[in-house]
Ligand SMILES: [Zn+2]
């Protein structure tokens with residue numbers, strides 16, 4: 001199927017922008033059904049400033065049960081650690097038995 005460049009109107013600034021054939025192939029590959037709605041400038045503006053939504057996923061730490069967020073999609077069946085448990089585990093290479101760690105230990 002041949003694609004040709006199309007001119008679209010940005011919904012943010014109203015400027016015309018080109019939806020290139022290459023981008024259409026990309027969209028088709030990704031199975032995006034909607035045309036792009038914003039020109040490159042507005043898209044860049046939105047992603048660089050304003051609502052900077054990090055792709056954080058809420059999950060539960062498999063070590064301490066605390067609710068935490070991770071900057072990635074946790075894989076099913078794989079343990080997810082919160083920040084403190086993660087650094088604790090890194091500090092202790094032989095973390096085979098979690099019973100050795102006293103949760104009430106005071107930092108000195
Ligand atoms: Zn625009």
Ligand SMILES: [Zn+2]
Pocket residue numbers: 061062063064065066081082083084085086
């Ligand atoms: Zn934890």
